[in-house]
Amino acid sequence: MSLVKTEGIVLKSFKYGDSSLIFSLYTRDFGKVKVLAKGIKRAKSRTAPPGTFSLVEVVFYKRERSELHLLSSAETLKSFSGLSKSLNRFSWAAAVSELLDQLIKGEESNPRIFNLSLKTLSRMELTDESNPEKLFWSFALKLSTHLGYKPKLDACINCGKEIKEEEVFFSPERGGVICKKCAKEDEYYLKLSRESYLIARKLLSLDINKADKFPVDKESLEEISELVKSFISYHTGAKELKTLEFLRKISG
Amino acid sequence: MAKLTDSVERLVEELSKLPGIGRKTAQRMAFYILKLRRDEALKLSQAILDVKDKVKYCSVCFNITEEDPCNICKDAKRDRSIICVVEEPKDVLALEKTNQYRGLYHVLGGVLSPLDGIGPDDLRTKELMTRLKENVKEVIIATNPNVEGEATAIYLAKLIKPLGIKVTRIARGIPAGGELEYADTTTLANAIEGRVEF
Numbered sequence: 080m081s082l083v084k085t086e087g088i089v090l091k092s093f094k095y096g097d098s099s100l101i102f103s104l105y106t107r108d109f110g111k112v113k114v115l116a117k118g119i120k121r122a123k124s125r126t127a128p129p130g131t132f133s134l135v136e137v138v139f140y141k142r143e144r145s146e147l148h149l150l151s152s153a154e155t156l157k158s159f160s161g162l163s164k165s166l167n168r169f170s171w172a173a174a175v176s177e178l179l180d181q182l183i184k185g186e187e188s189n190p191r192i193f194n195l196s197l198k199t200l201s202r203m204e205l206t207d208e209s210n211p212e213k214l215f216w217s218f219a220l221k222l223s224t225h226l227g228y229k230p231k232l233d234a235c236i237n238c239g240k241e242i243k244e245e246e247v248f249f250s251p252e253r254g255g256v257i258c259k260k261c262a263k264e265d266e267y268y269l270k271l272s273r274e275s276y277l278i279a280r281k282l283l284s285l286d287i288n289k290a291d292k293f294p295v296d297k298e299s300l301e302e303i304s305e306l307v308k309s310f311i312s313y314h315t316g317a318k319e320l321k322t323l324e325f326l327r328k329i330s331g
Numbered sequence: 332m333a334k335l336t337d338s339v340e341r342l343v344e345e346l347s348k349l350p351g352i353g354r355k356t357a358q359r360m361a362f363y364i365l366k367l368r369r370d371e372a373l374k375l376s377q378a379i380l381d382v383k384d385k386v387k388y389c390s391v392c393f394n395i396t397e398e399d400p401c402n403i404c405k406d407a408k409r410d411r412s413i414i415c416v417v418e419e420p421k422d423v424l425a426l427e428k429t430n431q432y433r434g435l436y437h438v439l440g441g442v443l444s445p446l447d448g449i450g451p452d453d454l455r456t457k458e459l460m461t462r463l464k465e466n467v468k469e470v471i472i473a474t475n476p477n478v479e480g481e482a483t484a485i486y487l488a489k490l491i492k493p494l495g496i497k498v499t500r501i502a503r504g505i506p507a508g509g510e511l512e513y514a515d516t517t518t519l520a521n522a523i524e525g526r527v528e529f
Binding site for chain 1 (some may be wrong): 350351443445446447448450451452477478479481482485486489513515516517518
């Protein structure tokens with residue numbers, strides 16, 4: 080058992096007994112870890128329980144034979160309190176943490192994912208009220224890229240030629256867009272309008288801090304969300320996020 | 332392995348379902364009950380039955396109660412123009428212990444939580460909005476000061492403010508008997524931000 084120090088984002092916390100909490104953290108140096116914070120809810124505890132989404136500096140005893148480590152101390156570096164300012168923002172931030180929690184399985188460090196997540200949450204805190212959704216889909220596309228499943232959107236996945244059609248076919252199974260010539264009749268494709276296709280490319284390639292800087296209409300966002308969802312669930316087996324279901328419920 | 336008799340075994344099994352009670356503790360409790368006089372054991376079993384049969388939610392504030400409306404809602408001495416919104420019945424209990432607050436309560440029954448699928452419709456928000464029609468001047472939002480509690484507070488404040496009712500949030504800061512040196516940065520920052528004039 081060794082004492083280690085790192086930075087992490089709080090993805091989730093669960094109650095453990097009366098006064099303890101278990102935190103699921105995405106850390107810079109160890110990937111996703113679970114730490115037990117004994118007695119942290121007591122008034123006498125010298126560490127305040129960090130909130131969901133906050134960036135914390137944690138010191139914990141890393142156990143070799145168990146997946147649950149023991150928290151020694153946690154200091155909040157950035158609480159992202161602006162994320163609770165509206166239900167919409169709060170829910171999309173929850174979607175970021177849920178997607179991370181679902182797609183990242185074990186303790187493996189990936190600084191690029193860590194930085195991406197941090198940037199996404201920072202941007203979500205400050206952006207206009209209508210933007211968190213765009214940021215989320217951009218985050219999801221970039222996250223799949225860093226996990227090794229980058230969708231091919233710049234050219235046909237079969238012949239490599241540029242896509243010029245008005246209606247664009249996307250194959251979740253083959254992980255990319257396909258031109259009309261190469262498309263097969265018996266394969267399943269999602270159809271996107273040209274506009275949605277171009278926006279999806281931008282959301283994938285632009286820096287997350289710029290992903291909210293151009294207007295996207297509702298239909299395109301809907302098409303892009305279908306693309307990302309089907310692609311991610313095909314390649315990772317991830318289930319539909321509870322937060323997305325929740326967002327549908329509160330908007331409908 | 333030697334087995335307990337069937338009825339003792341059943342009791343141990345039921346007791347070990349209680350929070351924080353493992354098999355060993357359950358066994359100790361079972362043996363204690365075994366030694367109890369019959370009338371004492373009856374008292375215990377009756378008490379369990381009573382809470383199940385008699386306790387219900389107050390139809391006004393949704394606190395737990397045996398009479399509907401509850402004692403707090405019925406009390407004519409209490410200030411009916413202030414409503415304090417809390418997450419759970421146990422929060423009412425905690426606030427009542429202070430003897431500081433003389434208004435009414437409203438128990439939401441939880442907080443907004445996208446990850447658990449809990450939205451405004453799953454909380455008693457509609458019931459709260461209905462109550463606000465009756466000459467309420469102030470709503471104190473006393474959800475817990477964490478991310479979910481804060482989001483819920485802001486959501487409620489946005490709903491209530493347009494009605495022209497004063498909305499306040501409980502203060503956060505240094506606990507009584509605490510020392511600044513040991514307080515965490517978030518709490519200290521909140522204490523400074525929420526300072527009050529002498």
